[in-house]
Amino acid sequence: MAITPLKRVIVYNNLGPGILLTIHCKSKNDDLGVVELPYSYGFSFSFHPNVFSSTQYWCWFKWGEAFHYYDVYVDKRDDGDPTCDRLCPCRYAAAAATN
Secondary structure (H helix, E strand, O other), X not given: OOOOOOXXXXXXXXXXXXXXXXXXXXXOOOEEEEEEEOOOXXXXXXXXXXXXXXXXXXXXXXXXXXXXXXXXXXXXXXXXXXXXXXXXXXXXXXXXXXX
């Protein structure tokens, strides 16, 4: 039985039809591999943060010539955030910028 509550992260591709989003997510201990998401698809993963409040997951996001990196879960930032529990996960959507 885990001591800490289950957390879930979901990444969506909202970039637009025909635009493939490639992501690679990992933590200090887990490499989730490279995932290619067609438009409107998502990728999710779940985990139990460690008891030291140092759990962190980061992902890089690539589409076309764009490349971005983001910390999708940082325990000291996100623990206690009701939007990051197992019933209502942390959600990130890659979307095209609008002016």
